[in-house]
Amino acid sequence: MIDRAGADGADEAAEPGHVPVRAPELAGAVDGLNVTAPLTMRALRGKVVLLEFWTYGCINCLHQLPGLKRLAAAHAEHLVVIGIHSPKFPNERSTANLRQVLARHEITHPVANDADFRIWREYTVRAWPTLALIDPAGYLVAGASGEGHLPQFDQAIAAVTRVFAERGELRSGPLAEARPLVTSLPGELAFPGKVAVDAARGRLYVADTRHDQILLATLAGTPVTRIGSGREGADDGSCREACFRRPQGMAVRPEDGALLVADTGNHLIRGVDVDAGHVRTLAGNTDQARRGAAGGGAVTSSISSPWDLAHIGRLVFIAMAGVHQLWVLDVARGFMVPYAGSGHEARTDGGLDDSAFAQPSGLAWHGGTLFVADSESNVIRTVGLPPVNTVRTLAGGDLFEFGDADGVGEAARFQHPLGVAYHDGALYVSDTYNHRIKRLDLATRRVTAFAGSGTPGLRDGRSGRARFYEPGGVAVAGGRLFVADTNNHAVRAVDLKTAAVSTVIGNGA
Numbered sequence: 001m002i003d004r005a006g007a008d009g010a011d012e013a014a015e016p017g018h019v020p021v022r023a024p025e026l027a028g029a030v031d032g033l034n035v036t037a038p039l040t041m042r043a044l045r046g047k048v049v050l051l052e053f054w055t056y057g058c059i060n061c062l063h064q065l066p067g068l069k070r071l072a073a074a075h076a077e078h079l080v081v082i083g084i085h086s087p088k089f090p091n092e093r094s095t096a097n098l099r100q101v102l103a104r105h106e107i108t109h110p111v112a113n114d115a116d117f118r119i120w121r122e123y124t125v126r127a128w129p130t131l132a133l134i135d136p137a138g139y140l141v142a143g144a145s146g147e148g149h150l151p152q153f154d155q156a157i158a159a160v161t162r163v164f165a166e167r168g169e170l171r172s173g174p175l176a177e178a179r180p181l182v183t184s185l186p187g188e189l190a191f192p193g194k195v196a197v198d199a200a201r202g203r204l205y206v207a208d209t210r211h212d213q214i215l216l217a218t219l220a221g222t223p224v225t226r227i228g229s230g231r232e233g234a235d236d237g238s239c240r241e242a243c244f245r246r247p248q249g250m251a252v253r254p255e256d257g258a259l260l261v262a263d264t265g266n267h268l269i270r271g272v273d274v275d276a277g278h279v280r281t282l283a284g285n286t287d288q289a290r291r292g293a294a295g296g297g298a299v300t301s302s303i304s305s306p307w308d309l310a311h312i313g314r315l316v317f318i319a320m321a322g323v324h325q326l327w328v329l330d331v332a333r334g335f336m337v338p339y340a341g342s343g344h345e346a347r348t349d350g351g352l353d354d355s356a357f358a359q360p361s362g363l364a365w366h367g368g369t370l371f372v373a374d375s376e377s378n379v380i381r382t383v384g385l386p387p388v389n390t391v392r393t394l395a396g397g398d399l400f401e402f403g404d405a406d407g408v409g410e411a412a413r414f415q416h417p418l419g420v421a422y423h424d425g426a427l428y429v430s431d432t433y434n435h436r437i438k439r440l441d442l443a444t445r446r447v448t449a450f451a452g453s454g455t456p457g458l459r460d461g462r463s464g465r466a467r468f469y470e471p472g473g474v475a476v477a478g479g480r481l482f483v484a485d486t487n488n489h490a491v492r493a494v495d496l497k498t499a500a501v502s503t504v505i506g507n508g509a
Helices: 059-074 095-105 118-122 150-167
Strands: 012-014 031-033 048-054 079-085 111-113 130-134 139-145 195-198 203-208 213-218 223-227 250-252 259-263 268-273 278-283 306-312 315-320 325-330 335-340 360-366 369-374 379-384 390-396 419-423 426-431 436-441 446-451 471-477 480-485 490-495 501-505
Touching: 031 095, 048 059, 048 150, 059 079, 059 150, 095 111, 130 150, 139 150, 195 250, 195 480, 203 250, 203 480, 250 306, 259 306, 259 315, 268 306, 315 335, 315 360, 369 419, 369 426, 419 480, 426 471, 426 480, 436 471
Parallel strands: 048 079, 079 111, 195 471, 306 360, 360 419, 419 471
Antiparallel strands: 012 139, 031 111, 048 130, 130 139, 195 203, 203 213, 213 223, 250 259, 259 268, 268 278, 306 315, 315 325, 325 335, 360 369, 369 379, 379 390, 419 426, 426 436, 436 446, 471 480, 480 490, 490 501
């Protein structure tokens, strides 16, 4: 959970008062999605209404989506779930970008684009995510901030429904104004999140996230095969039959070419024997871990939204975005533990236990250093491997200090960077919400725009002319930087000498 005022993300709850409080009107949104007309409290009279205040880059908000879908289905006759999207980042203000997110995450309930925070202020919200429950008479009956409250809201919805059914003041049936967007998935790729390369074997792996698969292609972009059935699930088995759910980061074990996958939506780490064509679970038990999880046995421990992986020696380092930490997995010993980060959502340098991250989402390494794209802090961090054991910030701002600016160290600005790759003394950063690739010189800590105009779109060509659309993961092979260009449903390649951009997979490539 992120507090807009900058406080740590500890869950907070507000008990309903004894004096009935009328729910403020849902006025001031710049647009409405999944509806035919703006929703009003008058139009919602007779319905139980659950508002979720969220912002689409926040992992804690994304965690609630499956639960909200289950609540909507369980109380389909009487409950209306409405997302109030109050954006943290400038890029998240765009209705076009928000529409992409609804398609990516299959969000079918009504969503108001509260870009100017007018509804947020009316409801005196301070943190993402926040829930507010409104009874059929239009009064607030419960509210809570943070994750983990949906079971209690399920009980409260049932209780409110019973009371108003006995009064004869409950309206049944679907909401007339609700109309989910009809979206069709693109052909070859759908919202690819990450890429990985096995240069020794000429393999390019793409996390075809919305298709719940991994695409294996040549480094020239020619598809070879797919790993995963394409059905959501956590089944192990052959590459044709196994299931994933919204996979993200990957790493290749160099000695045998085995692929490790951050199966983000399942809260699992999976291992793929590519040559034998078999998938098995290496870590996680499909239950989402909460802050304070201690690890232990790899397949018996809960983990939370692993977003990227780095294979270093016999260990696998995990960007555990859901609990704002880095974890380490010893596959051979079947054991995993937190490695760095207190679990508090913040940008704090220092020792491994005292440091803090904010949704770490991208990993790279070189020598004895692990590099981290710390997305919600808008920074690039370094984590010293033993015996160094310290965390420090290389470049960027803080939780609410973001932008699009070249500069040295903390004078540079990123906007929700999701990927990082090392090459020849520099880091290449996927500056996701700025729709750019940036270069960070490790000797000088200078950050410069490398590829992309900064305007979302799909266009190949020279550095400043090319366009990306919320690029995610990056990886280097053969003098090129491969980019998972998420909202373009494509993989792009950037020549590391000329910065020229070409499309190698997807969208007509």
